[in-house]
Amino acid sequence: MKKIEAIIREEKLDAVKVALENLSYFGMTVSEVSGRGRQKGLTLQWRVGEYCVDFLPKIKIEVVVLDEDVSGVINAITTNARTGEERGDGKIFIIPVEGAVRVRTGEIGENAI
């Protein structure tokens, strides 16, 4: 099992969610996060002129998948979260998962995801 942590643009959440559903991954955890990569900051308007915000709002999706699905899931996320802009589309991290437990039944391992 692997945990896929994808940090993506806010406006790409729906497309990524649908793509994951199409791969039968309905379960996921979504958080509103702030951060920055090469995009650095965001320029907003004050009453007059502008100011720069250091951290941008992003969406973090966490989904735990079977080892054999990793490349498919990553492909689904990258194709659906990409905009063609020069920067700011986000990052994906793949993390090995030690185990999983379904709280309701106590099922463990791959059956629990």
Place this chain on the structure above:
Amino acid sequence: MSIDTGDTAWLLVSTALVMLMTPALAFFYGGMVRRKNVLSTVMMSFSALALVSILWILYGYSLSFGPDKGGIVGGLDWIGLMGVGQEPSSVYATTVPHLAFMMFQATFAIITVALITGAVVERIKFGALLTFGALWLTLVYCPVAHWVWGSGGWLANYGALDFAGGTVVHVNAGISALALVLVLGPRRGFKERVPMEPNNIPMVVLGAALLWFGWFGFNAGSALTAGGLASNAFVATNTAAASAAFTWMILGWINRRPSVLGAATGAVVGLVAITPAAGFVQPWAGIPIGAIASVLSYYVMTWRNRANKIDESLDVFACHGIGGIWGALATGIFATAAVNSGGSGLIDGNGKQVLIQLAAIAVTIVFSFSITWFLAKLVDVTVGLRVAPEEETVGLDISQHGERAYGGLLR
């Protein structure tokens, strides 16, 4: 004279409208600061409501409007509202109970103190602010109110026109804000241009809208009668607010986008500028008065922003100082006897009125700047104006009030 029930009803309603402007200002300012300082900013205005209400009935009203002492200040004959009762005053608002006029004036004193707080948010010690507020009301607001509005006040006798408080409220607050902030100094991180993001712009817009609403009481109420003059002031007020909001929006649009924060700011600046003029000018004059106010204030704010020297945080000077100075000057230009027999300006061929207005502005600037600077120094060496650096970093909500605005990790 006997009591007119229509006038009395309108003045009581106007008083309640102006009272609402202070919590409205709390929202207007509160939305513009960082999330860790929103409560403290709201409290600065809200506490002015409590503090000034008490001081006003104890001695503030008497100092401002009591029997004249040499044109400079009112006497203490009406201390604790002695002699201020249900019968009309013989000199002020002679068709309404004296108590109603006193309370109407109280709401002006309250908001003027609250206006200054926009300059000093996010780093002033709360106790120091209250101390300063009490001293400032006594030694700056009361005398200036007497000069302009008091029976026998020297600026009134000199012929200065100020319908609802352009000099007394706005020039006074704007200049004092500047003086106070020069003593207090900038917020940590200001010089380094650390981003200070407004925490809630819808709250700013709500505040601006409620200020606009309350301003009908401020300006149309200042007619002190419920009739044609109040109606004229009402329409002029709305027109100036609209014109200024629209102008600011366009200025923002030219540079990038029509900013919401900008439109809300513009509306307030327009309201400031029409304040001294509302009962002296034709309603159409609200259009140029509002538009020019926005342009002036916009560029002063832009200049302050670029220079990055003075952390006059929420631009009380650019909004109220500049808006008020322009409004007082504009009153001298657009006042016409067709609206109010009490005032003729350049438009009526009376160019001298512009000079009188300029003189009144200059006197107010010099007086309020110097006394405020002195009072700020006094509070700084006794109580200390600033919070400790770590208190500032944590935020004033926690360090001054032990509360946070947006609590609860879980929904």
